[in-house]
Amino acid sequence: MPRTRLTGFSRLIIFLIIALPIVYVGAALYNGEDPVRNVKGWLGIQDPEPREEMNVPPSSAREAPATFESVQELRDENERLRQELARCQGISES
CATH class of the missing domain: 1.20.5 (Single alpha-helices involved in coiled-coils or other helix-helix interfaces)
Incomplete structure (x- = not known):
């Protein structure tokens, strides 16, 4: 059986496939977000929860002249x- 070796590029791809989700989850948790809900919203599995904005009047007040x-x-x-x-x-x- 021939011996196969991983090239540098394939090692990089495998590392990124493993490391990027871990880094994203850590950053999302640090920012106070729910990473699972964000990913589900991107994939269209579930509508993301509307984010609360500070000091924003209700939509009816913004639309009134x-x-x-x-x-x-x-x-x-x-x-x-x-x-x-x-x-x-x-x-x-x-």
């Missing part, structure tokens, strides 16, 4: 938050 009242409310909220931030920074600097 801006009115003077809504813009004024946002300006008032912005001013209130600026004052609160200045108060908090003043306390921490003392």
Whole structure:
């Protein structure tokens, strides 16, 4: 029986087939994601869970046209938050 040897390229391919999934799972877990759910979403086996976005208004609020009242409310909220931030920074600097 002839003796076969692995070439450098075939060793690289085998290493990548083994190492890349392990690295992906580790990176996904580090980022707080579910790697199995992500892969199932890519393959179309299961719809991925919608990701929660921070500080995003509901879709109905994003679709509504801006009115003077809504813009004024946002300006008032912005001013209130600026004052609160200045108060908090003043306390921490003392």
